Amino acid sequence: MANNSSNGVHQTTTKSPPLPSPLRFSKFFQSNMRILVTGGAGFIGSHLVDRLMENEKNEVIVVDNYFTGSKDNLKKWIGHPRFELIRHDVTETLLVEVDRIYHLACPASPIFYKYNPVKTIKTNVIGTLNMLGLAKRVGASRILLTSTSEVYGDPLVHPQPESYWGNVNPIGVRSCYDEGKRVAETLMFDYHRQHGIEIRIARIFNTYGPRMNIDDGRVVSNFIAQALRDEPLTVQNPGTQTRSFCYVSDMVDGLIRLMEGEHTGPINIGNPGEFTMLELAETVKELINPGVEIKRVENTPDDPRQRKPDITKAKELLGWEPKIKLREGLPLMEEDFRLRLGAAKKN
Numbered sequence: 249m250a251n252n253s254s255n256g257v258h259q260t261t262t263k264s265p266p267l268p269s270p271l272r273f274s275k276f277f278q279s280n281m282r283i284l285v286t287g288g289a290g291f292i293g294s295h296l297v298d299r300l301m302e303n304e305k306n307e308v309i310v311v312d313n314y315f316t317g318s319k320d321n322l323k324k325w326i327g328h329p330r331f332e333l334i335r336h337d338v339t340e341t342l343l344v345e346v347d348r349i350y351h352l353a354c355p356a357s358p359i360f361y362k363y364n365p366v367k368t369i370k371t372n373v374i375g376t377l378n379m380l381g382l383a384k385r386v387g388a389s390r391i392l393l394t395s396t397s398e399v400y401g402d403p404l405v406h407p408q409p410e411s412y413w414g415n416v417n418p419i420g421v422r423s424c425y426d427e428g429k430r431v432a433e434t435l436m437f438d439y440h441r442q443h444g445i446e447i448r449i450a451r452i453f454n455t456y457g458p459r460m461n462i463d464d465g466r467v468v469s470n471f472i473a474q475a476l477r478d479e480p481l482t483v484q485n486p487g488t489q490t491r492s493f494c495y496v497s498d499m500v501d502g503l504i505r506l507m508e509g510e511h512t513g514p515i516n517i518g519n520p521g522e523f524t525m526l527e528l529a530e531t532v533k534e535l536i537n538p539g540v541e542i543k544r545v546e547n548t549p550d551d552p553r554q555r556k557p558d559i560t561k562a563k564e565l566l567g568w569e570p571k572i573k574l575r576e577g578l579p580l581m582e583e584d585f586r587l588r589l590g591a592a593k594k595n
């Protein structure tokens with residue numbers, strides 16, 4: 249029976265989780281932990297794979313349809329005996345014997361998730377259903393969903409704690425993503441209560457770092473690429489909207505702690521350092537190209553005006569907090585973008 253408290257944050261189940269398939273106990277299987285990472289060819293996914301592969305007891309299987317990810321992000325693992333890469337779309341069913349599932353597959357940059365909104369919502373809803381069905385069928389011990397701070401929409405509570413239900417436009421151009429992730433969270437809890445599946449939900453706040461697509465469209469990658477190309481930094485109006493940026497190594501650390509810890513979540517994983525987009529542009533200009541122009545451009549509909557995670561739960565329940573400040577993370581990303589753009593540092 250479910251043990252409910254307000255806002256779903258502590259909803260748990262007393263149902264026993266499904267048993268792993270007998271195949272997992274077969275003498276032909278190694279005793280390794282087999283981990284599936286959907287969306288593992290993407291930005292966060294590939295960094296997560298790097299970290300998981302460091303543990304020799306882990307076997308990692310990535311499934312990805314390469315919509316926004318790339319094999320290049322995984323090239324150091326291709327051919328490794330503990331690594332497998334499968335071209336697969338999570339909107340189709342999948343059967344692989346695994347112990348843990350990190351479910352990341354979903355385009356994350358607004359320009360990509362708005363490009364084919366029907367596909368985005370299918371990826372969030374059908375993709376998550378398929379992964380939960382897989383967890384149930386093969387008795388995977390845990391499944392983690394990378395949800396988003398966008399479930400808070402244009403938040404009226406600031407900073408955002410997990411108990412806030414959000415302010416989301418259900419029919420806007422961002423809804424395929426925001427509402428898709430909200431349904432994905434619902435599905436996770438329904439499978440947990442109804443079928444005893446062990447779930448984990450991370451609400452990720454804006455994450456940046458090496459390997460982001462250069463023309464990804466998200467603000468940090470845009471500003472760094474623009475600064476390196478000597479193009480004006482495009483601050484969308486009004487420029488006073490805020491975001492809180494988390495460096496990718498901190499994010500991966502938080503995701504693994506959540507998976508291995510004892511709490512279902514949802515738990516916010518993000519860096520509470522909050523910046524306006526104008527402040528971000530000024531910082532990129534100062535650190536990377538003091539001569540570059542800052543240009544004001546039109547914004548897109550339903551852009552959240554403010555966003556900052558309340559990470560009390562992550563601190564208390566996971567012993568996690570981010571270590572890398574924006575001014576430390578930006579130069580690490582700059583280095584990667586310079587290499588990929590072939591832009592040498594000016595003396």
Ligand SMILES: NC(=O)c1ccc[n+]([C@@H]2O[C@H](COP(=O)([O-])OP(=O)(O)OC[C@H]3O[C@@H](n4cnc5c(N)ncnc54)[C@H](O)[C@@H]3O)[C@@H](O)[C@H]2O)c1
Binds near residue numbers: 312316317454
């Ligand atoms: N980066 C962020 O700031 C951020 C913030 C909140 C939530 N998230 C979530 O984290 C996850 C990863 O984000 P990211 O920044 O690495 O994005 P990304 O676009 O770099 O990675 C997403 C990966 O999923 C793959 N994918 C997309 N649709 C798929 C499908 N139908 N089947 C199989 N693979 C598919 C893409 O090819 C890509 O490799 C996403 O679920 C995203 O919603 C990211």
Ligand SMILES: O=C(O)[C@H]1O[C@H](OP(=O)(O)OP(=O)(O)OC[C@H]2O[C@@H](n3ccc(=O)[nH]c3=O)[C@H](O)[C@@H]2O)[C@H](O)[C@@H](O)[C@@H]1O
Binds near residue numbers: 398467482525
């Ligand atoms: O962290 C999250 O939860 C979500 O954050 C982002 O969504 P968003 O914050 O809108 O990301 P950006 O496209 O990077 O925009 C951030 C801000 O920068 C501004 N921006 C963007 C691009 C640009 O060139 N200039 C600019 O000023 C936008 O108007 C917006 O206010 C991600 O893209 C989502 O995948 C993720 O789920």
